[in-house]
Amino acid sequence: SCVSFLFTCLLTNASSMTSRQKQQGRVLADAALFQASGDPFAKKDTFAHLSPQEQAFWASESAGSLDDKIKEMEKPLEMTTSVEVKLVGFSGDGQNQLNLGERDLGPYLEALKGDIQSHVLQGDQHTMPITTKFVFRVSTVAHHLTSAIQNAIHSAVDAVPQAQAPDDEDKDRVISYRVVDDILAEDFHKSELAYTIYLLNPVPAAHKYLYRWDGESSSWGAANLRVGGGHGCATPLWVARERYLWVDLTAGPASYGPHSSGAGVVLESTLPRPSLPQYNLPSSGKAPASGRLVADLVSLIRDACVHLLQPPQAHSNIRFHDHLTIQVIRIVDRQITNNPTGDEDIGLKVIQQELDTLRVGPQSISLTVKSVELGDCDFCAAALTRGVATTTSTVLWRPPGPKTPHPQDNHTEVFNPSFQARVHQFLDSREMHAALSSQGPLHLGLWAEAGLDPPPPVSSPGPLGIRRRTLPVYLFDLSFQDALLFDRHYQVVPFPDMVLAVRTQAGETLLDYKCGGEVVLLQPHSVTRPLLGGILQAVWGVAPTSFSWDAPSQVIRKNHLWDPTLTPYGPASTASQLSFVQRDAAVRNLITSQLNATVSAAAYLLRTFADFGRGEAPLTTQAATQFTARWHVLQHKLARATRTAAVHNFNVSMYFALSAAHEVGALADILHASAQEMHSTIQCFEEAKKPLELYVGVLLVIGLVVYFF
Numbered sequence: 001s002c003v004s005f006l007f008t009c010l011l012t013n014a015s016s017m018t019s020r021q022k023q024q025g026r027v028l029a030d031a032a033l034f035q036a037s038g039d040p041f042a043k044k045d046t047f048a049h050l051s052p053q054e055q056a057f058w059a060s061e062s063a064g065s066l067d068d069k070i071k072e073m074e075k076p077l078e079m080t081t082s083v084e085v086k087l088v089g090f091s092g093d094g095q096n097q098l099n100l101g102e103r104d105l106g107p108y109l110e111a112l113k114g115d116i117q118s119h120v121l122q123g124d125q126h127t128m129p130i131t132t133k134f135v136f137r138v139s140t141v142a143h144h145l146t147s148a149i150q151n152a153i154h155s156a157v158d159a160v161p162q163a164q165a166p167d168d169e170d171k172d173r174v175i176s177y178r179v180v181d182d183i184l185a186e187d188f189h190k191s192e193l194a195y196t197i198y199l200l201n202p203v204p205a206a207h208k209y210l211y212r213w214d215g216e217s218s219s220w221g222a223a224n225l226r227v228g229g230g231h232g233c234a235t236p237l238w239v240a241r242e243r244y245l246w247v248d249l250t251a252g253p254a255s256y257g258p259h260s261s262g263a264g265v266v267l268e269s270t271l272p273r274p275s276l277p278q279y280n281l282p283s284s285g286k287a288p289a290s291g292r293l294v295a296d297l298v299s300l301i302r303d304a305c306v307h308l309l310q311p312p313q314a315h316s317n318i319r320f321h322d323h324l325t326i327q328v329i330r331i332v333d334r335q336i337t338n339n340p341t342g343d344e345d346i347g348l349k350v351i352q353q354e355l356d357t358l359r360v361g362p363q364s365i366s367l368t369v370k371s372v373e374l375g376d377c378d379f380c381a382a383a384l385t386r387g388v389a390t391t392t393s394t395v396l397w398r399p400p401g402p403k404t405p406h407p408q409d410n411h412t413e414v415f416n417p418s419f420q421a422r423v424h425q426f427l428d429s430r431e432m433h434a435a436l437s438s439q440g441p442l443h444l445g446l447w448a449e450a451g452l453d454p455p456p457p458v459s460s461p462g463p464l465g466i467r468r469r470t471l472p473v474y475l476f477d478l479s480f481q482d483a484l485l486f487d488r489h490y491q492v493v494p495f496p497d498m499v500l501a502v503r504t505q506a507g508e509t510l511l512d513y514k515c516g517g518e519v520v521l522l523q524p525h526s527v528t529r530p531l532l533g534g535i536l537q538a539v540w541g542v543a544p545t546s547f548s549w550d551a552p553s554q555v556i557r558k559n560h561l562w563d564p565t566l567t568p569y570g571p572a573s574t575a576s577q578l579s580f581v582q583r584d585a586a587v588r589n590l591i592t593s594q595l596n597a598t599v600s601a602a603a604y605l606l607r608t609f610a611d612f613g614r615g616e617a618p619l620t621t622q623a624a625t626q627f628t629a630r631w632h633v634l635q636h637k638l639a640r641a642t643r644t645a646a647v648h649n650f651n652v653s654m655y656f657a658l659s660a661a662h663e664v665g666a667l668a669d670i671l672h673a674s675a676q677e678m679h680s681t682i683q684c685f686e687e688a689k690k691p692l693e694l695y696v697g698v699l700l701v702i703g704l705v706v707y708f709f
Helices: 002-033 052-058 066-074 102-111 143-158 178-188 291-309 348-356 378-387 429-436 443-449 528-540 580-610 621-646 650-677 692-708
Strands: 077-088 116-120 126-140 173-176 195-200 209-212 237-239 244-248 256-258 323-332 364-373 388-397 403-406 409-415 418-427 468-477 492-495 498-503 509-515 518-522 547-550 555-558
Touching (some): 077 143, 143 173, 173 178, 178 195, 323 528, 378 429, 468 528, 580 621, 580 650, 621 650
Parallel strands (some): 195 244
Antiparallel strands (some): 403 409, 492 498, 547 555
């Protein structure tokens, strides 16, 4: 008995030591693979520099059959991201004295299918093998934080100057978003999770109110939009520079979105405001949680995840480059005198400042401008001429004549308005893109007349494997006094290989977009904000904030709820700053595109080799060992890339995403070498001779049958 007990203890200790040694070996092997400090862009094949013992560690475990590997590559990679939902004013200290907590929201969030698979919207629409899984944690804030927010809101609403207060008491007073954001920013810094969503339910103020970005500094460039003299649409929510957002369910109601036609309009019932009659909450006394209200709050959280935390990707032509140059070619139809580059007018410093926040490690992102006069550039004139198109529409027109006398003053004449069919000019973006693309007839000539060397092909690496890219931005800076837009609606149109922009000196132009009953006015001479958005979409594939992908219906959905915040997209905002939504999406798109390319290449490689029909049998023992080791390293790097991206460690994530390509290349070399040793053979054989006794027996049987029958 004692001997048996001692023997069991020895086996347990030996097993524990083996497990501990294996874990230590994994840590050492993992550390040997991570060389980001000296090689941030993964130019070197780290596996090739491992010691024989470290390489043997990665080959020590079985990797399964070839079919198992193919199935493994077909499974989507998973990023797990944590989201903290903080409730403000839901502990009986807010509107309707509503009581709501983790017990109420938790079951709904757990039942919510919150996994979002990365999807590409434009061009060849497809879903990428990368899924984001959200883990939610619900908490209520302390009473003193709720009180601080309520007091700040009430004081700001009461302090609105009488001159700025609306005449109609039913209209909203507009206050700065900073009233709430400054308080929540301090609280957010105490959070430990990746993202934080604040749901606010303060006690109503003496007047209805909404928030608005106050254009806090002129250093962010001139606004290209105007809404009743303010900076963008008034809104009940805000999306910050850092990774948090908040929604005030007491504010408003707000309304904004397309005016005459279009989806995603924000109405009074868009947000789950507890004061809405469908929730049947008592106006006094503590109100229990309403099942419908809780469900709508969870739907709001889900919408924030789809549009802000994991938005879709605009296009698939996204690759990481060590050196990225944004070359703006400014084509002007007048003499260039003062400020020949147009830096100040275009707002290059603003754009460069925001692009610098998107750098990965020591990546270089530069923005340069070259101005050329239209009269000195025949190819520029040809591109502009090719793009000009016309359309006819019926508008309320005040013609310059005939004039009719004013009925009350014979000496005063007024215009006689009438509906007339008018011809409008616009620029056809598709025509101009076809003419200016690298395969187009005007590309080389325009760059030569601008005094620039044409950019090299995107796929061609430079010396030492350095990846470079130059994105052309063609800005037509014209002195037209009439509005001239791309496709009748846009100042800037991005493509994966270029950005087209136009700027004129026309007056304010009405847009088919309203904010609280006021029409949004476009200022065609300001292009800073749309240029920033166009560059983001072309290079990093950042989709407009209002776009999302509906996986069950397989369609693109629009929701303008999140538009009036820090975003370069849409008519509801005038900010030229980027929120965490665009900054995270830009770098994450680079990583997911690289992972998608690696996984697709590995899956194609394995399927091609599987067509031989013999599994991994053609591999020699040494080749099979190398294949197993490389396979384990590939899986390890893919897992590290997704885990670090989920916690926003994008530099490390990009390193492993780039480094994983070395493993696919090595696997291809191993299989190619083995395939070279395979050859087809034809084996000939003679048919076996039948013995004489067999023929005699057959004849005897036949004879007996004939005799008796």
